[in-house]
Amino acid sequence: MNTGRSARPEFADDATAAVTVRSLRVERGGALVLPGISLSVPAGKITGLLGPSGSGKTTLMRAIMGIQLVASGTVTVLGEPAGDPGLRRRIGYVTQAPSVYSDLTVRENADYFARIALGRGGAPRQAADDVLERVGLADRGKQLVGTLSGGQRSRVSLACALLGSPDLLVLDEPTVGLDPVLRASLWELFRQLAGSGCSLLISSHVMDEATHCDQLLLLRAGELVFHGPPNALLERTGAASADEAFLQIASTGREGDE
Numbered sequence: 057m058n059t060g061r062s063a064r065p066e067f068a069d070d071a072t073a074a075v076t077v078r079s080l081r082v083e084r085g086g087a088l089v090l091p092g093i094s095l096s097v098p099a100g101k102i103t104g105l106l107g108p109s110g111s112g113k114t115t116l117m118r119a120i121m122g123i124q125l126v127a128s129g130t131v132t133v134l135g136e137p138a139g140d141p142g143l144r145r146r147i148g149y150v151t152q153a154p155s156v157y158s159d160l161t162v163r164e165n166a167d168y169f170a171r172i173a174l175g176r177g178g179a180p181r182q183a184a185d186d187v188l189e190r191v192g193l194a195d196r197g198k199q200l201v202g203t204l205s206g207g208q209r210s211r212v213s214l215a216c217a218l219l220g221s222p223d224l225l226v227l228d229e230p231t232v233g234l235d236p237v238l239r240a241s242l243w244e245l246f247r248q249l250a251g252s253g254c255s256l257l258i259s260s261h262v263m264d265e266a267t268h269c270d271q272l273l274l275l276r277a278g279e280l281v282f283h284g285p286p287n288a289l290l291e292r293t294g295a296a297s298a299d300e301a302f303l304q305i306a307s308t309g310r311e312g313d314e
C-alpha cells in the first residue's frame with residue numbers, strides 16, 4: 057500500500073517520469089499547504105490529480121509550472137528544474153480561469169498564441185485550425201471570446217495550450233462546466249494526446265473522471281493519500297465506486313483495512 061506517508065514511496069522510475077517531485081514544501085498566506093510531498097507523473101500517460109477543495113492541487117500544479125514560491129524540495133520537469141526557460145515551449149498549462157483575450161475572437165486568440173508557440177518555424181494558421189477542430193470550436197472562430205459560455209472559453213484556453221504540441225500538459229479542472237457529451241469528447245482527446253506521447257496531469261473534483269486516467273494522485277490537506285491506477289483504488293478500499301473510495305480516503309486518509 058502506498059499512502060505517500062512513507063519516507064520514500066515507490067514511484068515510477070525517476071528517469072522515465074515526466075515530472076518528479078521530492079519533499080516539496082510550500083507555504084501560502086502563512087499556512088503550510090504542501091508539507092513535504094513526493095510523487096511522480098509518468099511519461100506518456102494520463103495522471104489524474106484529485107482531492108477536496110483546498111487540498112493543494114493548484115498549488116502543486118503551480119510548483120510544477122515553476123510559478124510557485126517553494127520553501128524547500130525539488131521539482132524536476134522533463135529532466136529540467138521546474139521554471140527552466142527551456143521548458144516554456146514544452147509545457148502547456150491551462151489554469152482554472154481561462155487565460156485568453158476576451159476582446160479578441162476565438163480565431164484571433166488561436167492565431168496569436170500559434171505565432172508565439174511556433175515562432176517562425178511552423179505554420180501558425182494551420183496549427184490554429186487544427187487545435188480549434190480538436191476542441192470542437194472550429195465553427196466559433198469569428199465569435200468574440202467574451203461572448204462565449206464558460207465551458208467554451210475554457211476550451212479556447214485548452215486549444216491555445218495544445219499549440220506547439222507540448223510534451224507535458226498541465227490542466228487545472230479542464231472539464232468543469234461542460235456537459236457529459238463534451239466531457240466525454242475531451243477525455244477522448246486527452247487519450248489521443250497520451251497516445252501520441254504527451255504526458256498529461258489533470259486535476260478534477262469529479263471522481264467518475266478518475267476512471268479515464270492511467271494513474272491517480274489523491275491529495276488530502278497537502279498529503280498524498282493514494283497513488284496508483286484507478287482499479288487499485290477500488291480494490292484497496294473495497295469501495296463499489298470511485299466516488300465512495302474517494303470519500304473513504306478523503307475522510308480517513310487511509311486506503312481501507314488490509
Ligand SMILES: Nc1ncnc2c1ncn2[C@@H]1O[C@H](COP(=O)(O)OP(=O)(O)OP(=O)(O)O)[C@@H](O)[C@H]1O
Nearest residue numbers: 084085086089107108109110111112113114115116
Ligand atoms: N494566494 C493565496 N494566498 C494564501 N493562501 C492561498 C492562496 N492560494 C491558495 N491558498 C490556500 O492554499 C490551500 C490550497 O489551495 P489550492 O488552490 O492549491 O487548492 P485546490 O486543491 O486546487 O482547491 P480547489 O479544488 O478549490 O481549486 C488552500 O487552503 C487555499 O486557501
